[in-house]
Amino acid sequence: MKENQLLLGEGDFFIAKEMGFLPSELPWERGLYKKWVLSRDVQGVWEERTLLE
Numbered sequence: 001m002k003e004n005q006l007l008l009g010e011g012d013f014f015i016a017k018e019m020g021f022l023p024s025e026l027p028w029e030r031g032l033y034k035k036w037v038l039s040r041d042v043q044g045v046w047e048e049r050t051l052l053e
Contacts, residue, residue: 006045013019 001007009014009024009032016023016033024032 001039004039004040006042008035008037009033010035 002027008021010021011032012018015021019035021033021035024030024034
């Protein structure tokens with residue numbers, strides 16, 4: 001977060017392309033796409049987790 005913005009991240013190329021996310025410029029974040037959005041435009045945030053077996 002910074003001021004009134006949130007940084008969103010996505011790992012799926014096709015979803016990121018459709019939503020206008022850009023590839024991360026950091027070499028250790030290869031395959032991650034990011035986009036800054038206004039916090040007032042975000043209505044709900046959740047995290048999905050999958051148990052590793």
